[in-house]
Amino acid sequence: MREVIKIKNKRIASMDLLRALSTIAVILIHVTGTILYNSNNKSLTYNSSLVLNQLTRFSVPAFIFLSGFGLALSYKKESKYLAYLGHRLKKIVPDYFAWYIVYIFLLEDINLSYHDKIISIFHGTLYYHFYFVPIIIILYLIFPIFYNFFRTKLALFITFFLNMGVYILLRYPNIPKSISENLTRESVISWIFYFVLGVYFCSNYDKVHIFIKKHRNKLLFLLLLSTYILLKDTFLCLRANNDLDYGTTFIRPSVMLFSIFFILYIMSFNFNNLSFKKILYMISKHSYTIYLSHPLLLYWLKKYYIQNKYIIGSYKFFIIVFFTCFIGGLLISILINKFKKLL
Incomplete structure (x- = not known):
C-alpha cells in the first residue's frame, strides 16, 4: 500500500487529461456514428467520420481504467464492505436512475x-450509452473481494489474455449465438482487463509511471503502429462485411491494443500549467453528467434535422451537434450541481 498512500493526497493531472479526452471522445463516437448511418459510404464525410470514430475508441476503455485506478487510489482496506459500497454507489446510482427516467419519458x-423500460434499468439497455453504468456497478461490487488479486501481474496477464481471447473469438463469423450474446459490450467480462490495469497501475504507481515515462517515445511508436493497425482493420472489415457495428465496435483486438497504448501514453505525462489543469479538472468533474445527457441532446438534434429535411451527413451537422452536445452537457451538469447545493 506504500505507493498508493504516497499519491493519495495528490491530484494526478494525467487522470484529468485522460478523463477529459474520453468525455470528448465518447461524444465524437456518437456524433460520427450518426453521420456514418446517414451518409454515402463513398463520400469524404463518411470516411473522415469513420477515421475519427475509430480514433476515439479509447474512450470507454479509458473510463473503465480510470474507475479501477480511482477505486484503488481511495480504497481503505479496513473499510466495511457495505460502508464502502454505499459511499461509491451514491456517486453514480441516483444520477443514473434520474437520467434513465428522463429518457423513458422523452424518447419517443x-x-x-x-414495464420493460423499468426492468431495463438493471441492464442499461434503454439507450445505447446506459450499458456502461451497470458494468461499473458490478466492478464496484467485486473490487473489494478481488482487490489483492487485481493488484498483481498475474491478474493483469490473465485478464489481458481473457479479453484478447474473447475479442478474437467474437471476430469469428460462425460463432454460436448463445456465446456471442453473452460476450457483448454489455458484459463485464469484455471490459475486465481495463479495470484491472487501472488497479494495478495505481497500486504500483511509482514503478509503472517511471517505466512509461522512461519509454514514452517507444510508447508513442507503439501507439502510432496500433493506430495504423486499427484503421486498417476497420476498413478491411467493412470491405469484407458491410456491417458498421461489426467493423467499428469496441470489442476488437485492434481496439484493445490501441486503447492500452493510448492510456499508457497519456498517463506518462505530468502537467505544470495551472490554467490547463483547471480546464481539465472542470471537464473531468462534469464528465459523468455529460456522458449521461449528451445522447438525449443528440437525439433531439437529429430529430430536428430529419423533420426539417436538413442533411445529417455533413460537416455542418458534425460541428453544430458536437459543440451543442459538449457545451450543453457541461451547462446541464453545472446547473444540476448548483441545484444540489441548494437542497
Whole structure:
C-alpha cells in the first residue's frame, strides 16, 4: 500500500487529461456514428467520420481504467464492505436512475412497454450509452473481494489474455449465438482487463509511471503502429462485411491494443500549467453528467434535422451537434450541481 498512500493526497493531472479526452471522445463516437448511418459510404464525410470514430475508441476503455485506478487510489482496506459500497454507489446510482427516467419519458421511438423500460434499468439497455453504468456497478461490487488479486501481474496477464481471447473469438463469423450474446459490450467480462490495469497501475504507481515515462517515445511508436493497425482493420472489415457495428465496435483486438497504448501514453505525462489543469479538472468533474445527457441532446438534434429535411451527413451537422452536445452537457451538469447545493 506504500505507493498508493504516497499519491493519495495528490491530484494526478494525467487522470484529468485522460478523463477529459474520453468525455470528448465518447461524444465524437456518437456524433460520427450518426453521420456514418446517414451518409454515402463513398463520400469524404463518411470516411473522415469513420477515421475519427475509430480514433476515439479509447474512450470507454479509458473510463473503465480510470474507475479501477480511482477505486484503488481511495480504497481503505479496513473499510466495511457495505460502508464502502454505499459511499461509491451514491456517486453514480441516483444520477443514473434520474437520467434513465428522463429518457423513458422523452424518447419517443423506443418500442418497449413501460414495464420493460423499468426492468431495463438493471441492464442499461434503454439507450445505447446506459450499458456502461451497470458494468461499473458490478466492478464496484467485486473490487473489494478481488482487490489483492487485481493488484498483481498475474491478474493483469490473465485478464489481458481473457479479453484478447474473447475479442478474437467474437471476430469469428460462425460463432454460436448463445456465446456471442453473452460476450457483448454489455458484459463485464469484455471490459475486465481495463479495470484491472487501472488497479494495478495505481497500486504500483511509482514503478509503472517511471517505466512509461522512461519509454514514452517507444510508447508513442507503439501507439502510432496500433493506430495504423486499427484503421486498417476497420476498413478491411467493412470491405469484407458491410456491417458498421461489426467493423467499428469496441470489442476488437485492434481496439484493445490501441486503447492500452493510448492510456499508457497519456498517463506518462505530468502537467505544470495551472490554467490547463483547471480546464481539465472542470471537464473531468462534469464528465459523468455529460456522458449521461449528451445522447438525449443528440437525439433531439437529429430529430430536428430529419423533420426539417436538413442533411445529417455533413460537416455542418458534425460541428453544430458536437459543440451543442459538449457545451450543453457541461451547462446541464453545472446547473444540476448548483441545484444540489441548494437542497
